[in-house]
Amino acid sequence: QVQLVESGGGLVQPGGSLRLSCAASGVIVNDGAMGWYRQPPGKQRELVAGISPGGTTNYADSVKGRFTISRDNAKNTVYLQMNSLKPEDTAVYYCKTDRWQTSYWGQGTQVTVSS
Numbered sequence: 001q002v003q004l005v006e007s008g009g010g011l012v013q014p015g016g017s018l019r020l021s022c023a024a025s026g027v028i029v030n031d032g033a034m035g036w037y038r039q040p041p042g043k044q045r046e047l048v049a050g051i052s053p054g055g056t057t058n059y060a061d062s063v064k065g066r067f068t069i070s071r072d073n074a075k076n077t078v079y080l081q082m083n084s085l086k087p088e089d090t091a092v093y094y095c096k097t098d099r100w101q102t103s104y105w106g107q108g109t110q111v112t113v114s115s
Contacts, residue, residue: 002026002104004095009109012085016113020080022095022106030073032099036080038091038111045094049080062088085113 008020020036035050049059049069057069068081078095090113095106 002097002099004097004104004106006093006095006106006109009093009111011112011114013115014086014113016085017081017083018085018111020082020093020109020111022078022080024076024078024095024097027097027099027104028073029071029076029078029097032097034069034071034078035096036069036078037094037096038089039094039108040088040091043091048093051078082111085111087113089113 003025005023006020008018010018012018030053033050033052036048037045038048039045047060048063049067051057051069051071059067066084071078090111092108092110094108097104
């Protein structure tokens, strides 16, 4: 059974930082691509960052230079370090992986950037 459990969200002021975690079970994080997505209020879900099995990363233009995706294979966990946060980063953030022709999503963690 595949489970992705996100944590680390919360309320932060503009310019602040948060680190999100995605703890995986039932899959090995470095055996497949892992991604972070977000869904702002009233908008569609969008890709924020991804990491390939080989460690190649990609980012949405809106977060390049501010967000960093990484993983800890020993902990089977993927992270999203978010710096210089802006109000427009407010969203529910989800972890996702595609394995065996199936998409697996976590339950999401709320990030609110507000003064």
